[in-house]
Amino acid sequence: MTEYNYDRFSTSHYTLDNFQGPAVGRKAQDFPMQTTDGARRQLLDFAGDFLVLEIGSITCPLYQSRRGKMKTLTDDYPHTSFAIMYVREAHPGEARSKHEDAEGKLANARALQFEDGEGRTILIDDLEGHAHVAYGSFPNAVFIINKKHCVVYYSDWNNPTATGRALVNLKAGKPAPGMGMFLPATPSIGIATLKNAGEGAGMDFLQGLPRLFWENLVKRNLRVLFRRPQPISPDMNC
Template sequence: MMASYNYDEFSTSDYDFDRIDGVDLGGKAKDFTLETTDGEIRRLLDFSGEFLVLEMGSRTCPLFQSRRNIMQPLEREFSNLSFAVLYVREAHPGSNIPGHKSFEDKATCARQLKEADGETRTVFIDTFEGLAHQAYGSMPNAVFIINKNGCVVFRSDWNNPSSTRKALRELVEGRPITARSFFRPAVPTVAIRTMKNAGKGSAADFFKGLPFLVWTNVFKRNWRLLFKKPAQYSGETIC
């Protein structure tokens, strides 16, 4: 476990973009007992839908905030599936929304995601130490699709909602997944608003690391993915 999981200032050294640990594609998803923003204590994998679509996010993550207006309608489009957000550490903390110093800090931010930002999906609050987040690879806006056998049939280190939607469509139609999730930058207006809400320090840290992030994700990661054959797991996958 990282000693500095809840950082005060974003740095590219907080993440390993070349080697993403956590649950493997086709492997068994990790289960945790967590509190939701509604005050319920629930198992992460105790979902009623045919599949669980689990997205990592925080209020200060421009990518997550950029995806929400696409991901939330998917919950209505695929009404027989379960959708949830795992609230993790603040991606780009600032003076208004600083890094968490306690579980209550994290719970407060998670509730504000629902109340102030209007998130409609179930929001699970990770532990202060980020145990669930680290088990799922520690990336700020990863997404996982998990079947009823508890197997990860689709995962992307960075959520691309168009690819996630294609994967869901293939699953519900009984076909193996062929979707490849290329990295897509945050919507500029959403990114600016997100960092403004986070407060002083958020944007400065983000822009300092931007050249590295662009090279690592837009170019290097997408280039590798272009030549990588999809694993093609299905809803019937057993792990």
């Protein structure tokens, strides 16, 4: 097994055709997390009717590209809880390098909040990524979890439009539809994210781009087209 906090991005750090996170109908695991003000809280301690939990980091172009549309969902659903699980840097570079200690990870999460303007609650995983590994280890997965801590929707790659459709159904008492198509990062946001990560991040991304294209835009999206979603009640007890 490779080191969790890698120095440089490589597609070898991900099993792109075999997502290992909790599927629909499974129990979501709870973990102790840290907030950006240094407080401790549990991952599944939320007040809303559902928790929309998105995986992200400041160096992830996909996550950064989704933030605008996810902000709209946050505004549209004030009675739903939204949170970010802050994980390892997806594309570390000289400016935003891999996390060497908890303080470095906290600093990057705070930069995401105060410099980039992330308004959702940021919950910081531990340095070894125990929560992230339990939730599949992908850099921008999303989960919707009910009050009984059951996963009622997930996608290995967040598609905010599909996440919004899932919320519409769940709040109406209906099962969520299947996950949406994988969408690449917005070019301008992706370039800016890699540039801000520092030297090395962009080149590592370009080297992995052919496999990312094949595994996600082609193979993964074809699997989604032919997959039948599992109908799960929004209030199921697992």
